[in-house]
Amino acid sequence: MREILIVGGGYAGFYTAWGLEKTLRRGEARVTVVDPRPYMTYQPFLPEVTAGSVEARHAAVSLRRHLRRTRLVAGSVTGIRHADRTVTVRPAHGDEYELGYDILVVTAGAVTRTFPVPGLDRQAIGLKHVEEAVAVRDRLLTAFDQAASLPAGDPGRRKLLTVTFVGGGFSGVEGFGELLSLATAMLDRYPELGPDDLSFHLVEARERILPEVTDRPGAWVVRELERRGARVHLNTRLLSAVDGHVVLSGGEEYDSELIVWTAGNASNPVVHNHTDLPVDERGLLVVRPDLRAGTDEAPVPDAWAAGDDAAVPDLASDVPGARTVPNAQHAVRQGKRLAKNLVADLRGRRPRPYRHGSLGVVATLGLGRGVFEFRGIVVKGFPAWLMHRGYHVLAVPTWERKIRVLAVWLTAALFGRDLVSLASVQHPRDAFLAGAAPRDGQADRAA
The missing domain is CATH 3.50.50.100 (FAD/NAD(P)-binding domain)
Known part of the structure; x- marks a missing residue:
């Protein structure tokens, strides 16, 4: 079986893996998703999570619950060497290690852009x-x-x-x-x-x-x-x-x-600084309309990308050279199209270009x-x-x-709204430590 490695379990990564599970024949390929979080965040719900209109867990889609035939690796990819068909994975505990693949899908997503503002x-x-x-x-x-x-x-x-x-x-x-x-x-x-x-x-x-x-x-x-x-x-x-x-x-x-x-x-640091795949001036992966990495003149074999860290041509735009906007609409649909294109490529068919008009x-x-x-x-x-x-x-x-x-x-x-604060959850041991601390009399007797 060919090994398909998906870097990132966000919108594009989740929908790519989900689509592959529904489409791949038994024994045709094995899919692995590498992500430090065990869930996909449905980001449009985050503002309503802040207001208590949506429960926090309901804005998170469990990867293990819905990707039942996909191997899930808990860790962060810190480097991509496509020439060797390997990525470097940093787990939450333990040393970094290398993971091999035959086909790479980069859907690592963007990171929050910050500036050197004091404080x-x-x-x-x-x-x-x-x-x-x-x-x-x-x-x-x-x-x-x-x-x-x-x-x-x-x-x-x-x-x-x-x-x-x-x-x-x-x-x-x-x-x-x-x-x-x-x-x-x-x-x-x-x-x-x-x-x-x-x-x-x-x-x-x-x-x-x-x-x-x-x-x-x-x-x-x-x-x-x-x-x-x-x-x-x-x-x-x-x-x-x-x-x-x-x-x-x-x-x-x-x-x-x-x-x-x-x-x-901002572009993901792994994509921007730690890969041998082609990137543009913004640090985004260069991809063709069919989501394969590279250009029509210089395609990169067995490398694909979608989502916020990919410069996907916007075929629905009248502006020459336009790229798709990095939002949920495109990431979800790019993931679905990418799954179909991967299967088509495995079976010797021509992948179709991604095209989506804004809703x-x-x-x-x-x-x-x-x-x-x-x-x-x-x-x-x-x-x-x-x-x-x-x-x-x-x-x-x-x-x-x-x-x-x-x-x-x-x-x-x-x-109505639930107005209970659970800020103490962020420091769960405080109450225990306060109760375990010796009182003044106990401290004197211990001395």
Whole structure:
């Protein structure tokens, strides 16, 4: 059997392996997926995880539950040497080792793009993984509990209830809108606090947010967020975040307890720096329209790529040289096409090029609020929010996940949001260590 090695178990990797399991004949090939996480994150649900509208585990699709005929390797690929048909794997425990293959599929995905902003590495948190979304939610809930015990006008109270999102793309705007919706709803449960205690800031370096939509819907989103009490800082950069003290390029300074960094993606370091496969000036793998690595003039045998770390030609675009946008729509469909092309290539047939026209863009801005745009058609408010939920409950893989998510939404509609913080879960041994520490009398007797 030929060995097919898939680097990365995200959207493109998961759907490629899933499609291969459904299509490959017994004994035709063996599939291996290497990923440090045992699940695929359904990233469009992360903003709703921060607001408690989706349970954290429901935004994660278990690889072992759904890839039953695929070998799963828990580890990170740190190097690719296609000339030798080997990759270097770093497991969570133990030494690095090499893994051989016959056919390589690179779907490692992008990483969060950061800049050398003072204090950013100590204060900020991303919004790319389930763990981060849970931490953002718990920090806000904990901040409410702490702020409610402080007197009005206390600087610490103001800092606790100040939230800063850096980055005005889809993940930033959706996460910001959902968290603002959660914070506003929580005021009903905290009579000690009022709307004036909340301070939400969205910082974007460009002159507009949501670059995937046209100017008018983007401007409407800004007005909608500001109408709800938020501040949107356009053409503004974060200069410093030392000890939570935010300094913006526009001259404004304030203290913020929660800083969320969503300022775009960068190419995966493994793809950019540690592979002998061809990459472009952005550090993305060069691929043909059929998702094979290389170009029409110089294809790379037995190497394929898809998803956020691949520069896939956009055949549906009228712009010469256009590449597909790195989003879930394309990653899912590229994974499905890649599985079919791999099987076709194994059986001596010609792979088909990837082509997908956009289905439009839809974003949630908090409970009951959203925006949708498709070919000049713009829908705002509650109808767009329903479209967002309807699309994503259909798009999340497997019926098991669809039913779980629907059940949570129906429960929330009947009983409201669950406002319990589980921040202590991030430090599970604290309670044990506090109980195990000797009391003063015991310490004296021990002495």
